[in-house]
Amino acid sequence: MxxxxxxxxxxxxxxxxxxxxxxxxxxxxxxxxxxxxCGDRITLQLKVEDGIVKDARYSGEGCxxxxxxxxxxxxxxxxxxxxxALDFAEHxxxxxxxxxVDFGDYEDIEALSGVNKFPARIKCATLAWNALRKxxxxxxxxx
Numbered sequence: 001m002x003x004x005x006x007x008x009x010x011x012x013x014x015x016x017x018x019x020x021x022x023x024x025x026x027x028x029x030x031x032x033x034x035x036x037x038c039g040d041r042i043t044l045q046l047k048v049e050d051g052i053v054k055d056a057r058y059s060g061e062g063c064x065x066x067x068x069x070x071x072x073x074x075x076x077x078x079x080x081x082x083x084x085a086l087d088f089a090e091h092x093x094x095x096x097x098x099x100x101v102d103f104g105d106y107e108d109i110e111a112l113s114g115v116n117k118f119p120a121r122i123k124c125a126t127l128a129w130n131a132l133r134k135x136x137x138x139x140x141x142x143x
Contacts, residue, residue, distance in 0.1 A: 007111035010111035014071040014108065018070075020071065022059065028055075028057075029046045031043070033134065040061070042058055042059070042128055043060055044074075052079065058071075058074055070127070092125075092129050
């Protein structure tokens with residue numbers, strides 16, 4: 001099996017078996033973003049306490065790239081500090097620019113590295129990460 005096939009399988013696994021899909025019933029921070037180019041939309045909910053992303057969930061509709069990316073992102077940032085979560089988002093942006101990035105224990109994210117070859121799909125892959133950045137920014141403004 002070549003690397004592209006492996007990456008495709010990882011992406012489809014997150015798409016068909018999403019992690020952290022759903023919503024909280026309480027007053028978790030809620031961020032809604034959409035990609036008007038293709039119609040992808042996401043609602044990200046974050047629980048941030050004492051500078052730590054305690055939990056993250058998402059819902060929405062979109063292509064396999066955007067929904068898989070949301071699944072991977074929520075897995076990666078849970079339990080991380082706000083700074084670590086923002087660092088992950090920055091690393092992801094760098095990867096979308098074609099740079100080599102090490103995500104440590106969250107190597108599933110690397111499956112999206114090939115998206116940078118398709119500029120129209122980069123917005124799909126970065127939608128959840130942009131929602132994360134926006135959510136952390138909102139959370140920090142309300143301190």
